[in-house]
Amino acid sequence: MKENKVFVITGATGVGKTTIARYLQDNFRMPRVITHTTRPPRDREINGVAYYFEDDASFEKNHYLERVNYAGAQYGSSYEGLQRAWDKHPFITIVLDTAGAITYARELGEQAVIIFVTVTSPDVLVERVQVRGDDPTAIKHRVASPEFLRDVVLPDALKGIAYELDNDDWARTKRQLDRFVQDIINGRRRSKNY
Numbered sequence: 001m002k003e004n005k006v007f008v009i010t011g012a013t014g015v016g017k018t019t020i021a022r023y024l025q026d027n028f029r030m031p032r033v034i035t036h037t038t039r040p041p042r043d044r045e046i047n048g049v050a051y052y053f054e055d056d057a058s059f060e061k062n063h064y065l066e067r068v069n070y071a072g073a074q075y076g077s078s079y080e081g082l083q084r085a086w087d088k089h090p091f092i093t094i095v096l097d098t099a100g101a102i103t104y105a106r107e108l109g110e111q112a113v114i115i116f117v118t119v120t121s122p123d124v125l126v127e128r129v130q131v132r133g134d135d136p137t138a139i140k141h142r143v144a145s146p147e148f149l150r151d152v153v154l155p156d157a158l159k160g161i162a163y164e165l166d167n168d169d170w171a172r173t174k175r176q177l178d179r180f181v182q183d184i185i186n187g188r189r190r191s192k193n194y
């Protein structure tokens with residue numbers, strides 16, 4: 001039996017984490033763990049699909065492996081959400097900020113495969129979230145947050161652990177991702193841990 005693994009996709013806002021998780025769902029049948037947040041839904045975000053959207057009281061009712069404050073809202077990944085995804089498939093994805101990725105690496109060891117997504121020029125991140133249709137005030141607030149600036153750079157705690165994936169060019173990203181994921185699935189490459 002294959003050991004359950006979670007591919008943790010991390011990096012700055014707009015870098016393409018959710019796009020990558022969607023690709024892994026469509027091409028490798030990996031379900032994404034739905035996390036919880038108190039931020040309001042964006043246009044076209046559906047409760048239970050993009051996130052479980054919570055208020056401060058309902059957010060407290062879940063059991064979290066980790067939780068963070070990001071740009072003024074709460075986010076958390078619940079044990080129940082992880083198990084729901086693992087019930088469907090041994091390889092699953094989760095999209096987290098870098099603080100969450102560090103916790104996953106520490107708590108789950110080799111079960112967590114950390115992918116840190118980057119772009120060569122961080123200026124494109126704002127363009128990408130504008131194209132995505134994010135509210136301009138929300139973008140300003142997000143870009144000014146310490147969490148946004150922090151997540152542009154690979155944290156020391158993930159050096160030597162995370163696989164660094166450049167997402168400047170989507171066609172190239174897909175090729176690299178295919179190779180990396182196949183190697184992990186087939187045991188040709190091991191995830192690193194603490």
Ligand SMILES: Nc1ncnc2c1ncn2[C@@H]1O[C@H](COP(=O)(O)OP(=O)(O)OP(=O)(O)O)[C@@H](O)[C@H]1O
Binds near residue numbers: 014019020131132
């Ligand atoms: N390689 C790429 N080139 C150009 N645009 C891209 C690329 N990858 C993703 N995008 C686009 O950039 C936008 C942001 O991508 P996505 O929502 O996946 O980012 P994210 O990292 O999940 O952001 P957030 O953390 O804010 O939710 C989307 O409109 C997506 O289609």
Ligand SMILES: Nc1nc2c(ncn2[C@@H]2O[C@H](COP(=O)(O)O)[C@@H](O)[C@H]2O)c(=O)[nH]1
Binds near residue numbers: 013
């Ligand atoms: N540590 C965690 N980070 C999470 C979780 N769910 C999402 N995220 C990350 O938060 C930021 C902001 O997300 P957005 O959808 O508002 O743009 C981003 O980096 C997500 O990856 C979580 O449960 N824990």
